[in-house]
Amino acid sequence: MIEKIELNRGWTLICNVAGRHDLPTEIPAKVPGCVHLDLLANRLIPDPYLDVNEITNDWVGKQDWSYRCVFDASPDAGKVRELVFDGLDTVATIALNGEELGRTSNMHxxxxxxxxxxxxxxxxxxxVTFRSAYAYGAEMEAHYGYRPNNYPGPGNLMRKMACNFGWDWGPTLVTAGVWKPVRLESWNQARLAETRVSTTLAGGDGRVTVRARIERQDGVGARLVASIAGISHVAELVEGSDEVEFQLTVPAPQIWWPHHLGAQPLYALRIELRDSVSDDLLDAYVKEIGFRSVRLDTAPDEHGSAFTFVINDVPLFLCGANWIPDDCFPSRVTAERYASRIEEAKKANVNLLRVWGGGIFERDEFYEACDRAGMLVWQDFLFACASYPEEEPLRSEVEAEVRDNVVRLMPHPSLIVWNGNNENIWGFDEWGWRPIIKEGESWGLGYYLDILPKLCAGLDPDRPYYPGSPYSGTMEIDPNADEHGCKHIWDVWNDVGYEVYRNYIPRFCSEFGWQAPPNWATIEESVHDAPLTPTSNGVFHHQKATQGNDKLIRGLAGHLPVPQTMDDWHFATQLNQARAIRFAIEHMRSHRAVCKGAVVWQFNDCWPVTSWAALDSAGRRKPLWYAMQQAFDPRLLTIQPHAGGLAAVAVNERTLFWRAKISGNRLRLDGTVLAEFEFWRQLCARFEAKEFPLPADIATPGNADSEVIVVQMLDRRAFHYFVEDVDLKLPQPKLSVETSPSVGGYAVKVTAETFLKDLCLMADRLDPTAVVDSMLVTLLPGESHVFQLQTANPLSAGDITIGIVLRSANDLVNAN
Structure with missing residues (x-):
């Protein structure tokens, strides 16, 4: 059996940096890790996440660095000894006992x-000596020539996490180091060099296809013994061949489903490599797999062409969010942190995470957690917002990287699609790259339309590949067309207000987003400006989007008044973000017959920053998180302008039909009923959006600035306002608060004396570790809502400060 000795201890970082006499010769280092983390742990740099310290760390990425480890070994002439590096970031030279072993230039x-x-x-x-990525990038630019890139740095000229060089939500922290485990492996006779496992459904049975490549010493006979769910198979290696392929059929397995539809049964697959004479165990491959089928329907239809994921023969609407690296230093992300973030996505009713192409192929623990949680994964190949050379040496690096990661990730049932790139075809078509790229010069298209699909078809034939996001299925059609493929919506936020979302009915929207600052406690932990203002040095530095603060204020126009204080700025921009995304999701879901997915940009953050995220870098839920939870509810009730009038739209993503009375009122904000209706025993089938046109006396206001429509279907409720808050006569908020102990914290009961719109309990203003179960609650006069607050701190009603801890849109409208 293979012996594996981890070499993750006893490392030092050699700090031979010209002109930096303040650095020691060497310092203790942590592997897996990176230079920044080692310098930080030894108090040699300030924390780059705090204040404006990022800029004081620029020098780190411009230096060469070396890591040194001394380990004991006992050579054995009968064994093969191999040093294995799971990940080196990025341009490295490896030497053993003063002799060079090799050079690398790919983080992935x-x-x-x-x-x-x-x-x-x-x-x-x-x-292991790491060359500066900047120096290597300059060399590669001289080799390839310039290629357009929407972000600074040479990330498109090498195979390194592109967002290391800065993004519109991320800092410039150019890392180097042994970022994944390293070990010494010893084996004799034979080992499994590559094991490809593909699973799907074949009728009612589960099918496992195993393709293995063996490395063995001369004259060694070997066989594979595979077992799963009581089924086993033995495959002898044919003389002269080191490859074998076979299938196992599992009769009537339990099916793996996305979390909103069913369970996630996983089966242990074990593949053993044994000596064909002695039957000694030489190597083993063990993986938990699930049985499900997946296809991507892109067939032409009356609207253009579909973009529908079909899981287990069920066409789904996917409620998704984009995932970026969860830390600028990925080695810091633990398995527990992955699981916690994915659980937060699940609680927000997200059923798809798109692993975005400017980051990394995440570690195994991410996909394993998604398998267990029933969280679908869309995996980008790592090309984002730039043109890429297709010449050597980059071409071979891309091919090797794709093979490594497709083979590693293909057993996961959560993974449902490989995507060629993020915005690069769109960029070539619309961002002014055409005149910059010379005639006949490569820019990446050959990867997306030729190399990647061929590799995926050969390695992982049971899973779909799509060339890009956005992409319309052909180079003959605008890559970001509504009627075909997947779409990104970025004129909303960048140029126009969120009401423009209603102008689009995409087939599948794989990116759309709206910005807001992180939670208050996260700002206070990361920025020490006195006073804190939207433009104070630290707060402003943690806003990376071009004219981002201006867009935050411009985006309030027509919706909310311009805030005059830091507290109001913080709440108004967070509330506006939540409303913008809820508005977009409910609109897209109401058109389920055409649109089959809404993937919000973005779910998480890599550092404390004003961004599009729903969960900030500390793992705190922004109001957007609660808006997504509500708008992605598998049973959604919304009021939409359809067919020339207003309609209540019931959207059902559950496996059972939804039958209930629909009732509603047009009310004055003081609670006076002006008109009412009831639709008895209305039915919304599973996987359907059903419209119920509202009567004219409900849909037509008497006084638009002081009325609201409220529609109810069982425990789901929807509101519609005839004007925006700036013109709505929201009253001064009047309410009462009661607190009582509950499991894990307190129940906070709020009773409305006046109409309260989008009531929020800002838990982190009470306790940075506190979590509240609900937010964005609208109450009619006399109604109550109980917030469940998880906190270890003592709490009384007097701590729930109205206008600071307990906020509503009423505060903002009446503040001026």
């Missing part, structure tokens, strides 16, 4: 070096 690959003849008995010295 695994590297293996045979050191059988180079190990010494006893002490061995391993040194």
């Amino acid at each position: 690959r695994t590297y293996r070096f045979d050191v059988s003849e180079r190990l010494k008995r006893g002490s061995n010295e391993l040194v």
Whole structure:
């Protein structure tokens, strides 16, 4: 059996930096890790996440660095000894006992070096030297020529996490280091060099296809023994061949479903490599897999062409969010943090995470957590917002990287699609790249339309591949067309208000978003300006979007008044973000017959920043998180302008039909009923959006500035206002608050004396660790709502400060 010795201890970082006499010669280092984390742990740099410290760390990414480790070994002439690096960031030279083993230039690959003849008995010295990514990038630009890139830095000229070089939500922190585990492996006779496992459904049965490549010493006979769910198969390696392929059929397995539809049963697959004579175990592959089918329907139809994911033969509307690296230093993200973030997405009724192409292929723990949670995964290949050379050496690096990661990730049932790139075809078509890229010069299209689809078809034939996001299915059609493929909506936020979302009915929207600052406690933890203002140095530095603060204020226009204080700015912009995305989601879901997915930009953050995220970098829920939870509810009731009037639209993504009375009123804000209706025993089938036109006396206001429509269907409720808040006569908020102990914290009961719109309990203003179960609650006069607050701190009603802790749109409208 293969012996694996982890080499994750005893490392030092050699700090031989010209002109930096303040640095020691070497410092203790942590592997997996990176230079920034080691310098930070040894108090040699300030925390780049705090204040404006990011800019004081620019020098780190411009230096070369070396990591050194001494380990003991006992050479054995009968064994093969290999050093295995799961991830090196990025341009590295590896030396063992002063002798160069090899060079690397790809953060996203695994590297293996045979050191059988180079190990010494006893002490061995391993040194990994990292070249500055900037220096390497300059060399590559001279080699390839300039290629347009929407962001600074040479991320498109090398295989490194592109957002390291800065993004409109991320800092410029150009890392280097051994970012994944490293180990010494020893084996004799044979090992599994590559194991490809593909699972799907074949009728009512589960089908597992195994394709394996074996590395073995001369004359060694071997066989594979595979087992799953009581089914086993033995495959002998044919003489002269080191590859084998076979299938296992599992009769009537339990089916793996996305979390909103069913359970996520996982089956243990074990593949053993055994000596064909002695039956000794030589190597083993163990993976938990699930049985489900997936296809992407892009067939022409009366609207253009579909973009519908069909899981287990069910066409779904996907409620998604984009996922970026959860930390600028990815080695810091633990399995527990992955699981916590994914659970937060699940609680927000998200059923798809799109792993975005400017980051990384996440570690195994991410996909394993998604498998367990029933969280679907859309995986971008790592090309984003730039043109990419297709010449060597980048071409071979891309091919090797794709093979590494497709083979590694393809067993996961959560993974449902490979996507070629993020916005690069769109960028070439619409962002002014055409005149910059010379005639005949490559820019990446050959990857997306040729190399990647061929690799995916050969390696992972049971999973769909799509060339890009956005992309319309052909280069003959505008890549961001409504009627075809997947669409990104970015004129909303960048140029126009969120009401413009209603101008679009895409087939599938894979990006749309609206900005807001992180939660108050996160700002206070990361910025120490006195006073805090939207434009104070630290707060402003943690806003990376071009004219981002101006867009936050411009986006309030026509919806909410311009805030005059920092507290109001913070709440108004967070509330506006929540409303914008809820508005967009409810609109798209109401057109379910045409649109089959809404994937919000973005779910998470990598550092404390004003951004499009629903969950800030500290893991705190912004109001947007609650808006997504409500708008992505598998049973949604919304009021939409359809067919020339107003309609209540019931959207049902559950497996059972939804039958209930629909009733509603047109009310004055003081609660006076002006008109009412009831539709008895209305039926919304599963996987359907059903319209119920509202009567004219409900849909037509008497006084638009002081009336509201309220529609009810069982426990779901929807509101419609005839004017925006700036013109709505919202009263001064009057309410009462009671608190009582409950499991894990307190129940906070709020009773409305006046109409209260979008009531929010800002839990982190009470306790930075507190979590509240609900937000954005609208109450009619006399109604109550109980917020469940998780906190270990003592609490009384007097702590619930109105206008600070307990907020509503009424506050903002009446503040001026």
